[in-house]
Amino acid sequence: MSLGDIPIKVDFDAGPQPDAGLNTAMVMALLQEIATHLNDVANGGERQVVELGNLPLSDADIVLLEQKLGRGEVHATVSAAGPSEIYETTFPGLWWVKYFNDAESLVSQQLEIGPAPMILEAHRVDIEDSAQRFPALFDSPELFASPETESP
Amino acid sequence: MTLLDFARGPAMQFAIFIFVFGIVFRLVGVWAMRHKRDLSEPRQPSAWKGGIHGLIQHAWPYKPFRDKLMTDYVIGYVIHLGLLFVIFFYKPHILFFQDIFGFGWPALPNGVITAISIITIGALVIALVKRLTDPVRRLISNFDDYFTWFVTTLPFVTGLATAGNVWWHYETGLAIHLLSVWLLLIYFPFGKLMHAFWFGVSRYTTGSRFARRGGMA
Amino acid sequence: MKEQELTLGEELRRQGISRRSFLKFCAAVASSMAIPASMVPAMAESLAKARRQSVIWMSYQECTGCIESLTRSYTPTLESMLFNFISLDYQHALQAAAGRQAEDALHQAMEDNWGEYLVIADGSIPLKDDGVYSTVDGHTNLESIKEVAEGAAAIIAIGTCAAYGGVGAAKPNPTGAVGVDQIITDKPILNVPGCPPMPEVMTGVLTSYLAFGRLPDVDSKKRPLAFFGDTIHDRCYRRPYYDLGLYAKSFDDEGARKGWCLYELGCKGPITYNACATTKWNQGTSWPVQSGHGCIGCSEPNFWDKDSFYKPLSAGQWGSAEGIAIAAAAGVAAGAAAAVVSRKHQDNLAGGNKS
Numbered sequence: 057m058s059l060g061d062i063p064i065k066v067d068f069d070a071g072p073q074p075d076a077g078l079n080t081a082m083v084m085a086l087l088q089e090i091a092t093h094l095n096d097v098a099n100g101g102e103r104q105v106v107e108l109g110n111l112p113l114s115d116a117d118i119v120l121l122e123q124k125l126g127r128g129e130v131h132a133t134v135s136a137a138g139p140s141e142i143y144e145t146t147f148p149g150l151w152w153v154k155y156f157n158d159a160e161s162l163v164s165q166q167l168e169i170g171p172a173p174m175i176l177e178a179h180r181v182d183i184e185d186s187a188q189r190f191p192a193l194f195d196s197p198e199l200f201a202s203p204e205t206e207s208p
Numbered sequence: 209m210t211l212l213d214f215a216r217g218p219a220m221q222f223a224i225f226i227f228v229f230g231i232v233f234r235l236v237g238v239w240a241m242r243h244k245r246d247l248s249e250p251r252q253p254s255a256w257k258g259g260i261h262g263l264i265q266h267a268w269p270y271k272p273f274r275d276k277l278m279t280d281y282v283i284g285y286v287i288h289l290g291l292l293f294v295i296f297f298y299k300p301h302i303l304f305f306q307d308i309f310g311f312g313w314p315a316l317p318n319g320v321i322t323a324i325s326i327i328t329i330g331a332l333v334i335a336l337v338k339r340l341t342d343p344v345r346r347l348i349s350n351f352d353d354y355f356t357w358f359v360t361t362l363p364f365v366t367g368l369a370t371a372g373n374v375w376w377h378y379e380t381g382l383a384i385h386l387l388s389v390w391l392l393l394i395y396f397p398f399g400k401l402m403h404a405f406w407f408g409v410s411r412y413t414t415g416s417r418f419a420r421r422g423g424m425a
Numbered sequence: 426m427k428e429q430e431l432t433l434g435e436e437l438r439r440q441g442i443s444r445r446s447f448l449k450f451c452a453a454v455a456s457s458m459a460i461p462a463s464m465v466p467a468m469a470e471s472l473a474k475a476r477r478q479s480v481i482w483m484s485y486q487e488c489t490g491c492i493e494s495l496t497r498s499y500t501p502t503l504e505s506m507l508f509n510f511i512s513l514d515y516q517h518a519l520q521a522a523a524g525r526q527a528e529d530a531l532h533q534a535m536e537d538n539w540g541e542y543l544v545i546a547d548g549s550i551p552l553k554d555d556g557v558y559s560t561v562d563g564h565t566n567l568e569s570i571k572e573v574a575e576g577a578a579a580i581i582a583i584g585t586c587a588a589y590g591g592v593g594a595a596k597p598n599p600t601g602a603v604g605v606d607q608i609i610t611d612k613p614i615l616n617v618p619g620c621p622p623m624p625e626v627m628t629g630v631l632t633s634y635l636a637f638g639r640l641p642d643v644d645s646k647k648r649p650l651a652f653f654g655d656t657i658h659d660r661c662y663r664r665p666y667y668d669l670g671l672y673a674k675s676f677d678d679e680g681a682r683k684g685w686c687l688y689e690l691g692c693k694g695p696i697t698y699n700a701c702a703t704t705k706w707n708q709g710t711s712w713p714v715q716s717g718h719g720c721i722g723c724s725e726p727n728f729w730d731k732d733s734f735y736k737p738l739s740a741g742q743w744g745s746a747e748g749i750a751i752a753a754a755a756g757v758a759a760g761a762a763a764a765v766v767s768r769k770h771q772d773n774l775a776g777g778n779k780s
């Protein structure tokens with residue numbers, strides 16, 4: 057086979073390649089799964105997490121899902137190893153969690169079912185660290201010396 | 209070398225070598241034999257018409273035997289048309305031939321091919337059951353008949369399994385399917401599958417000889 | 426030395442990095458490895474308790490494409506955290522030291538971490554003529570891999586060359602190149618094939634080694650199942666069109682743009698095990714099939730020698746078509762010979778009375 061046998065057709069006007077369309081069956085299955093988890097958590101069960109990245113969802117599917125779940129009362133941003141975006145859907149206890157690498161690239165996208173998403177909670181070790189560092193605030197009284205600038 | 213590489217490469221080359229060799233060998237071997245001259249006075253001038261008539265006549269059961277043979281004919285047609293459609297109108301198969309001949313042709317949708325395959329396997333099974341349950345047919349059947357059935361059915365089963373991806377590994381399934389086809393090709397010239405070439409010759413010859421003697425095919 | 430005694434959690438906290446970062450890092454890894462998201466907190470917990478892992482990276486008969494791919498792929502936030510978890514003690518393309526100093530560093534690292542360090546190898550290893558075709562510091566790759574493997578806890582073969590011989594082992598394989606597991610048989614070996622391999626696999630494998638203390642589960646070709654468990658075809662977004670029998674006829678034709686299957690253009694997706702279809706490349710930007718080119722099967726053994734990349738999978742691999750002509754000629758000869766015998770037989774039956 058030579059280069060000439062490779063069927064190439066170049067069209068510079070071609071727009072971006074469309075992703076595969078809606079996979080409604082997949083979205084429906086996902087909604088069913090979420091319903092089960094919500095029931096479990098409502099009855100005192102443990103936090104549940106559904107990873108969206110591993111599911112064969114197209115962009116159109118994600119948009120559909122976002123529309124169906126909507127946005128609720130809480131919206132938070134976490135800055136730890138790049139930004140993370142978290143919001144509660146219109147269903148309290150169902151959180152949409154997006155982990156970003158930097159401003160653009162999404163590394164992981166999850167639906168969490170529970171009172172609060174785990175990334176929002178402070179870890180006990182970090183709290184211990186705070187407890188250790190905190191007394192420095194009042195151990196060094198000069199921190200509280202009145203500022204030299206005059207108040208207007 | 210993986211099993212699939214073996215199946216796509218050396219095994220295929222060997223099978224096609226044997227297939228071509230075997231068919232040419234059988235055709236030349238028979239045609240080059242001394243043909244017995246018919247010393248009788250021809251009863252009609254154009255015996256070849258009888259030959260053509262013979263080809264058509266035997267494509268459908270003769271009226272008095274219709275009740276007895278109709279089912280066999282229908283099953284036979286289902287199997288042969290199934291072979292035709294699945295071998296020549298399934299896209300991956302067309303791509304195989306396209307690679308050899310340099311041109312392709314339109315394919316049937318995969319779903320249609322799957323349906324045809326299932327129907328054909330069903331017809332093959334009915335044909336085998338009829339052969340096994342009819343005492344006369346069982347008596348005149350030998351290893352060749354059963355093995356021919358086996359090598360014809362196997363590619364259908366393995367192919368269907370590969371298309372449906374029921375194997376543990378797709379590539380192993382594909383390799384097994386290919387090998388089953390190569391088995392068919394290797395056996396083809398040396399068993400009853402050779403009827404693909406002989407049926408026309410024998411029907412024409414019978415028809416024309418009968419016609420020469422004033423009979424009918 | 427002191428740093429190695431701290432746990433990763435302690436060490437990162439000293440740098441002002443909170444546990445949330447661990448959690449997020451583990452969420453990303455778990456996502457790529459299909460580890461249940463519910464396991465993430467436990468994973469983050471044990472990763473924080475782990476200690477910095479000594480890694481020795483040996484480069485053999487290679488093109489440096491693997492390390493280029495891996496280093497270029499890490500964005501400076503999340504994934505680069507991996508470099509806080511390992512101590513890359515020897516990597517001759519990246520390290521500042523050279524010559525004798527570099528080799529000394531290697532031996533020092535081996536001595537300090539004997540029995541505990543991880544070896545990452547890229548490139549194939551030539552065996553022919555006692556392996557003289559690739560040497561470093563006067564030692565053949567063959568001697569080198571045997572030496573470093575001895576004190577290794579495990580070996581990770583990165584790239585198709587280190588895993589299976591790759592391009593070095595392509596026909597006619599002039600140097601007798603092989604993959605690492607053809608030489609080392611008494612150590613846990615993990616293959617991460619691909620030309621180049623996916624960076625996420627590297628992160629996932631190292632993280633799960635640190636968090637769970639062992640290499641991930643592998644298939645019969647020693648590949649981590651989490652990434653190599655499915656074929657490209659199984660996870661392909663064009664798959665529905667294969668099932669419908671809709672195929673692109675040429676690159677970038679209307680069908681190709683509609684997302685039709687690339688089978689007819691030679692895609693090797695059905696026989697290639699890798700995670701490209703879900704993990705994608707360049708931080709999830711795209712992957713070959715999405716940009717309109719079929720999979721070439723670069724993570725499979727001997728992918729160079731499997732005929733054209735543009736030949737459909739169902740087409741055969743022909744050495745040459747001469748065989749068929751020879752077969753036909755042989756058939757004529759054998760047929761004629763058989764006919765001569767038959768004629769004699771016919772004559773005998775006719776009692777010598779030739780008709």
